[in-house]
Amino acid sequence: MSTDKRQGWRARWQAAWQALGGVDTDVSRPPAAPPSVRGPLLDNLISVLPVPAILLDQAGTVLAFNLAAIDIAPVLQQGQSVLLALRVPALVDAIRQAQAARLSQRVEFEQRVPRERYFEAFVNPISLPGDQVDQRADYLLITFNDLTPLRRVEQMRADFVANASHELRTPLAALLGFIETLQGRAKDDAPAREKFLGIMRDQAARMARLIDDLLSLSRIELNAHVRPVAEVELTAVLRQVADSLQMLARDRGVAIHLSLDEPITIAGDRDELVRAFENLVENALKYGADGKRVDIVARRGAAQNGDPEAQVIVRDYGPGIPPQHLPRLTERFYRVNATTSRAQGGTGLGLALVKHILNRHGGRMTIDSIEGNGATFTAHLPILATNTKNQAESAR
Ligand SMILES: Nc1ncnc2c1ncn2[C@@H]1O[C@H](COP(=O)(O)OP(=O)(O)O)[C@@H](O)[C@H]1O
Ligand SMILES: [Mg+2]
Structure with a gap:
């Protein structure tokens, strides 16, 4: 790396650090950057986050948000209260709690419009040194995780187990029923015994087919990427x-x-x-x-x-x-x-x-x-x- 490049990188890093209110460690540099740098910098940081993110000031006013956040809260607007754009009661509570106690909060919530989705949201208080000595600047950062795919997989797994159990229980119930009949009423009835044994063989074969198919499916799934x-x-x-x-x-x-x-x-x-x-x-x-x-x-x-x-x-x-x-x-x-x-x-x-x-x-x-x-x-x-x-x- 050339000396020029290294210095360029260092200067950018220091500017960023100062804008966040960090202590300037380089005595050869001019004193702290003007406060106006902080806005654009936070904007940039929020915009590169890979998850939906909204930055608020302590009062709940929107300072910055990224594109992904618009997908969750389409009417988000800088300078407005976040409560106008996010009307989820659980989330509103979490924001209030985080404001009051300055402690991180996590909530799950469901959105039905424009389509059914599940999210978890983290509301994190952030406190930075302010522009003046002994002053702090308090923010709230809200980030979201889309839990919808996870929920779908969970639901599919539950449905699958319920379906498989049901499919196995039906022939099993028939088998048990006929065994009881053969032990009781039909004990000495040779033609009935023949008929029932035939049905029992079919039901047992059905269970065997089902288990065979289930095992094949899981084997193929296990090798899905090979x-x-x-x-x-x-x-x-x-x-x-x-x-x-x-x-x-x-x-x-x-x-x-x-x-x-x-x-x-x-x-x-x-x-x-x-x-x-x-x-x-x-x-x-x-x-x-x-x-x-x-x-x-x-x-x-x-x-x-x-x-x-x-x-x-x-x-x-x-x-x-x-x-x-x-x-x-x-x-x-x-x-x-x-x-x-x-x-x-x-x-x-x-x-x-x-x-x-x-x-x-x-x-x-x-x-x-x-x-x-x-x-x-x-x-x-x-x-x-x-x-x-x-x-x-x-x-x-
Ligand atoms: N060629 C076909 N013509 C009409 N319906 C079909 C045909 N193939 C499959 N199906 C329908 O799709 C369903 C699912 O098929 P499949 O997964 O092979 O299960 P299965 O045959 O064990 O019921 C069948 O129950 C049947 O309703
Ligand atoms: Mg078939």
């Missing part, structure tokens, strides 16, 4: 999926049509991809059976940013999905019709799994549906860069 690296050829995966679901298709009277491009290799986890496509094709076979036909297409396309991507399309010709459900379809346990889903052996976790698997592969899913005219689920997966190059070379 991109799979093995080379997987997609058309082979899709042939395998179609083969494994042939029985179900025959049972539902649906014909599976495969339309696969030349081989498409991506970086992936083969088992996870099989699972994802199985889920999509199974849904199409179960919920779209009325259409009698399911198409599976694999092709090369381009992502929104122009990068090459693989697109796997699973389309059915069934009743489709009403548009208001589309945005929520990949949420855990979200179903258009829970009774239909349960009757089909569904857990409500299939599309959540698909979404997480695709995310982990750097891909995504799009869903299109016209009510009465089937549903189309498209998996978009990035293609290995080296792979496109290799294939271009081998095509030459």
Whole structure:
């Protein structure tokens, strides 16, 4: 660093310190900066804070605030009482307390307009040496933290546990009921015993499926930020999926049509991809059976940013999905019709799994549906860069 530069930095720092009322340690410098510097300096300090911040004088008049604060209190104005802009009772109390006791306060509050948000606010008294000897200047600094994302995660976790428990309790209650019946009334009734054991097997299988899906979800989430690296050829995966679901298709009277491009290799986890496509094709076979036909297409396309991507399309010709459900379809346990889903052996976790698997592969899913005219689920997966190059070379 050049001497010039170092001196420049030192001078700026000293000016800042003096403006805040600091003691000037450099005897070679002129005496304290005029008080007018303090305003712009505080303004600058507040404006660079990464959180919403408002600076008040001891009387509660607004001295400075940053852009982020306007988002919380749109009518903030310099020189006006902060109480005109912040009408949250808990916060007003905290400001009064901080003014009276000169102690830091923390409050949480909720804002409903323009949208529902949760904040915590810290009201901190600051006391600086004043412009004259033996004088102090008292301020209040209010900073805010947006707690909304945290609250949302907490809510999602609570909902998830409640949903999972409910889903497990229903088959468990059925099992307990039938066990009691078999121990009592139906003890010596051979045909009833056969029937009940059949129902019990189905209910136990449902619990097993649910636990299996829950474990898969948590495993995939655990690895969410680890991109799979093995080379997987997609058309082979899709042939395998179609083969494994042939029985179900025959049972539902649906014909599976495969339309696969030349081989498409991506970086992936083969088992996870099989699972994802199985889920999509199974849904199409179960919920779209009325259409009698399911198409599976694999092709090369381009992502929104122009990068090459693989697109796997699973389309059915069934009743489709009403548009208001589309945005929520990949949420855990979200179903258009829970009774239909349960009757089909569904857990409500299939599309959540698909979404997480695709995310982990750097891909995504799009869903299109016209009510009465089937549903189309498209998996978009990035293609290995080296792979496109290799294939271009081998095509030459
Ligand atoms: N191809 C489809 N046609 C109509 N509805 C569908 C289709 N695929 C999924 N859905 C709807 O989305 C819901 C969620 O699907 P999913 O997450 O796989 O759970 P599950 O199949 O276990 O119920 C289903 O319950 C169903 O209501
Ligand atoms: Mg499903």
